[in-house]
Amino acid sequence: MxxxxxxxxxxxxxxxxxxxxxxxxxxxxxDSVAAIVDNDVIMKSQLDKRVREVQQTIAKRGGTNVPPADVLEKQVLERLIVENLQLQIGERSGVRITDEELNQAIGTIAQRNNMSVAQFQAALAHDGLSYEDARDQVRREMIISRVRQRRVAERIQVSEQEVKNFLASDLGKAQLSEEFHLANILVATPESASSEAIQAAARKAGDIYTRLKQGADFGQLAVANSGSDNALEGGDMGWRKAAQLPPPFDAQVSALSLGDVTEPTRTPGGFIILKLLEKRGGGNVTRDEVHVRHILLKPNEVRSEAETKVLADRLYERIKGGEDFGDLAKSYSEDPGSALNGGDLNWVDPQSLVPEFRQVMADSPQGVVSKPFKTQFGWHILEVLGRRATDNTEQAREQQAMMVLRNRKYDEELQSWLRQIRDEAYVEIKLPGAEQAAQADQ
Structure with missing residues (x-):
């Protein structure tokens, strides 16, 4: 190769x-080759560009002690290597992201930041970033996400019995009500590490722990030292249930106060230090439901859009004139799921309905028939028959348990899979001094 x-x-x-x-x-x-990765290469320009982006991100988070360039470069290159391997798998598997999917993803990102797409482009330009580069990065991340979904997530199965066992366990009962926002630092050790290498990793983890207790910035130390996949994000793991974490971390996080860190803990992959950033959760779960009925009229080859609107207006007037809503729904409604029941949709969760229907339903007083309105399905007339809040705690607990167990299995499987594809790949670092650094690590 x-x-x-x-x-x-x-x-x-x-x-x-x-x-x-x-x-x-x-x-x-x-330009020069920074690394050969199986059938592809990572160029030095790519590496330099990503390093600059990471430095900007660290600066935006308020970081003052940015790791030395050589340390950051090593971390970023390792991230690029693993990304490249996943992209190659996506290429071989035929994973493609259409322009429509990419545009939708960009729109979602802009919306989450309370921006239009044009404002998002302007914000990127203000930060010195190219919109085309941003689109390319989003495309890469979408491909990687789909590769992980196919290779990792689809293999994970959680049985009903596992959910029941988890809910019945002391840990499940104690932890479902709380979530923890965590960050981690992993001082990695190879699977076949010698006792000397393990001792060196333990000393390094202990030194990092001491510096953290003395007030060092956790995010900066994660960027500079962590071998975890989230190192360049300051070790941010997002929100986790304690039960999603393997022992003994599940018990450790429950005992932490905000801002506390755990002592280095030995795991198969190395020594891990956790920090508790935030905590949330508690209370029963209720769900708002609405009892509603409707009449649906659809334009077709025989009846135009305008004619459908006219018919909806006529039915509305007939209901206002005293005719029975249910009888008219049985005669005219083109919703096969509810027409025979007089248009009755029974009790529904508003979030399961299209936005236009949900909005009219929310604005309609109980017992008052709405004026005709349009959705993607056609023209509707609706009447709210009742509203209630139901205790959804048990169902929510089962869904949470399912998600906790899936996430736990996914995290373990993902890290194992990433290590596997990295170990099996042909990777040759071409940066100056790479051979000496590799020999020093050994």
Missing amino acids: KSKLTNCLRPLLLGALLLSGAVHADVRPL
């Missing part, structure tokens, strides 16, 4: 050298 890639690159490098010799007035530094 190495010789093939070298042969492919040699003509390009030779041409570049000849060109630079012919044009002495405009000498520019050539």
Whole structure:
């Protein structure tokens, strides 16, 4: 593999050298290969660009002690290698992101930041970032997400019995009401690490713990030292249930106060330190439900949009004139699921309905028939028959338990899979001093 890639690159490098010799007035530094990763390469320009982006992100989070460039470069390159491997898997598997899907994802990102797409582009430009580069990064992340879904998430199964056992356990009962926002630092050790390597990792983890207790910034130390997949995000793990964490971390986080860190704990992958950033949860879960009935009229080949609207208006007037809503729904409604029941949808969760229907339903007083309105399905007339709040605690607990167990299995499987594809890949670091650094690590 190495010789093939070298042969492919040699003509390009030779041409570049000849060109630079012919044009002495405009000498520019050539791009170079930072790493060979199976059938692809990571260029030094890619690495430098990502390092700059990470530095900007750290600065925005208020970080003052940015790790040295060589330390950050090593972390970023490892991230790029693992990303590249997943993208190659996506390419071989035929994973494609259409422009429509990408545009929708960009729109969602902008919306989450309370921006239009145009404002999002302007914000990127203000930060010195290219909109096209941002689109490319989102596309890459979507491909990686789909690869992980196929290779990891789809293999995870949680049985009803597992859910029942979890809910009946002391841990399940104690922890479902609380969530923890956590960050971690992993001082990694290889699977076949020698006792000397394990002791060195233990000393490094202990030193990091001491610095944290003395007030060092957790995020900065994570960026500089953590071997976890989330290192460049300051070790941020997001929100987790204690039960999602393998022992003994499930018990440790429950005993932490906000801002506390755990002592380094040995795991199969190395030594882990956790920090509790936030805590939330508690209380019963209720769900608002609405008892509603409706009449649906759809435009078709025989009846135009305008004619459908006219018919809806006529039915509305007939109901206002005293005719029975249920009888008219049985005669005219084109919703096969409710027409025979007089248009009755029974008790429904408003969140399960399309936004236009949900809004009209929310604005309609109980017992008052709405004026005709349009959704993607056609023209509707609705009447709210009742509203209630139901105790959904047990159902919510089962859903939470299912999610906790799936997330626990997913996290373990994902890290194992990432290590596997990294160990099985052909990777050659081409940065200056890479060989000496590798020998020092051994």
